[in-house]
Amino acid sequence: MTPAADPPVSLETCPLYVDLDGTLTPSDTLYESVMLFIRRNPFNLLRMLAWLLLGKAAFKQRLAGAVRPDPARLPYNERFVQFLREERARGRQLVLASAADVRIVREVAAHLKLFNDTLGTNARSDGLNLSRRHKRAAIEAHAGASHHTRWAYAGNSRDDLAVWEGSAQAVAVNAPPAVLARLQQLHPQARVFERQRLSLLTVLRAIRLKQWSKNALLFVPLLAAHSLDPHRWAMVALAFLAFGLCASATYLFNDLLDLPNDRVHRLKRLRPLASAAIAIPTAVLLGVVMMVLAFVLAFAVSTAFAALLLAYTATTLAYSMVLKRLALIDVLVLSGLYTLRIGAGAVAAGVDLSNWLLAISIFLFLSLALVKRCAELEELDDGIAKLAPGRGYQPRDLSSLRAMGMASGFLAVMVLTLYIDSQNSLALYRHPDWLWGAAPVLLLWIMRIWLKTGRRELRGEDPLQFALRDPFSWATLIAMGCIGLAATVGI
Incomplete structure (x- = not known):
């Protein structure tokens, strides 16, 4: 039963339960943890696949036991955080309630110093993933223990609709249009913090389209050979597109693996992934699609060119994961990657290097x-x-x-x-x-x-x-x- 017919409840008179992932932070601490774990060792991906067989709550427990994102380096929805500060200043009880592992929830709450209590997934306690109806039940029990019969909830996703159905008041943060439409049927007076839409410009910034200029090096062997053969120029143009797509995909993967460092960098913290303007799953999907397209085009040029593109990809990923942190090795690898572009251009054009x-x-x-x-x-x-x-x-x-x-x-x-x-x-x-x-x-x-x-x-x-x-x-x-x-x- 929805609370729409109930008498209005002031936001100041009932506790506010706040979701973490996608609400308090525009990012997702589970995906952040996955990236941290892969960055530590790429073979950890296999361990995570095995953990998934144990269930969602156990998976989160194992992962949080291995790595946890630093709360100080997470992005936060500043307008919403300011709203929470104002509510706390009025004496309102705030509780951070998330499906994330309870240790992550507690660490974020300790960092922000805004919340009176926390609720999170605790596989050791009940084995339940604190989402949807499980979260609603936990909130109702927590509110009842504090002698509150009514409570408010701030969330952002479709999973939160089950929680909003039981709440007296609702706050939506960065919710997609479909979720907002359903929420407004439940709570016409819901407080809404608007969602920042993903623009084409943001996507182009994320894939570093301007970095494609480096791939002009593929044309250098043709120029050096003084060749005007249209077929060769067409092949190098196709190679240029393949290299651009591949480079953009590797830039995305690099940014995903380097999120904590980018967020404390003066310039890199403004990148779409570091600022969470693009969600981690969206970036992964985009990167995979571009990588597949890149190799389809590469094989259309030649098998030898595709092999060089594979070498470029492997070296770039190794650089992102390990080599960039090795003094002197990193600059040698970077110069080698530029030179590899020239070699790939010669192979695509079919000219001697x-x-x-x-x-x-x-x-x-x-x-x-x-x-x-x-x-x-x-x-x-x-x-x-x-x-x-x-x-x-x-x-x-x-x-x-x-x-x-x-x-x-x-x-x-x-x-x-x-x-x-x-x-x-x-x-x-x-x-x-x-x-x-x-x-x-x-x-x-x-x-x-x-x-x-x-x-x-x-x-x-x-x-x-x-x-x-x-x-x-x-x-x-x-x-x-x-x-x-x-x-x-x-x-």
Whole structure:
């Protein structure tokens, strides 16, 4: 029976029971725990599959016994939290009631210091998953023990409808339209905290569409080979799309595994997954779909290209899980991933890959990877932090990394100058002497980006993303293109 015919009850006169996942936090502590457990060891996924056979409550108990999200690093619905603070200030009794494991519920309540009591799933006690009718029964029993015959409930999902049916008042937070429509039949006067809709722009930010610009490296072997074959360009364009989808999927998986660190980063905390603008299950589904599409396109290009894309995927995931936290190994892997794009472009186009191009690529991208690490370290305050979140570097490493990075950049220019008088250059260019003009242009760009890093003008940003919005970098690219054209056709 619904309470619609009952006399109105003031929000101040009955206890308010508050849901955790999706309500107090826009995220879900169960999914957060799963990501933490997988990040600790990918083979933990097999352990979790075995735990699922024990039932939902036992699964949550086992998982919470292994890992629990840090309440200080969870995102919260700030408008709703402010509402709870105001209700508590009025003397209202607040109880955090969640289907999450009771230990997680208690830790969140202790962190926020808003709640008088907690209710959570406790497999050791009754073996029940505290959701739907089980949650309603637990709330009724808890309210009755406090001599309250009426109570209010704040929730967000379809599972909460069974609880709202027994409540005297209702609060909806981020509830989907279908749930709101049903709730308003039960409680026409329900307090509603509007749901922030998932926009296309948010999805594009999550999949890092702007990072697809890095995949333009796939076209470099074609340009270096001076090929105008339309079929080859079409194959590389298809490869570009496959790499973009694959890279976006791996970015999603990386963000899922790095949620705790991203949330304490000045810039990364604003990412859609870190801020919970996109739900974890949505991100997983999106990532899987894009990965499948990527390999369908990759096999359409060639089996060899698909193998390289698989190598890129495996290396990227290994980087996300382990390698990014290993000092020096991380930057070598990053530079290798950029170079792998060039190799994949050569395979997709069916052209020979120059060893000179590989050497220039390795040194140049190692320099840029070190730029990124130095830019991150420049932002650390020695008196506050010793380690960058999720990284293996300390502020005192800055001078060493800067020296390695500048040396690597200069080596890229040196390899370029050695290439000018090589047999490869003489075979490809009618006037290779023009290429000497590229050396000081590239050298100036490398010195400038390192100077800006030391001045903290990159602000922890990816150097390639910085270059995309930097007019000087575009001018450098145009100048290099003009020099290459002059060397090819002469003036």
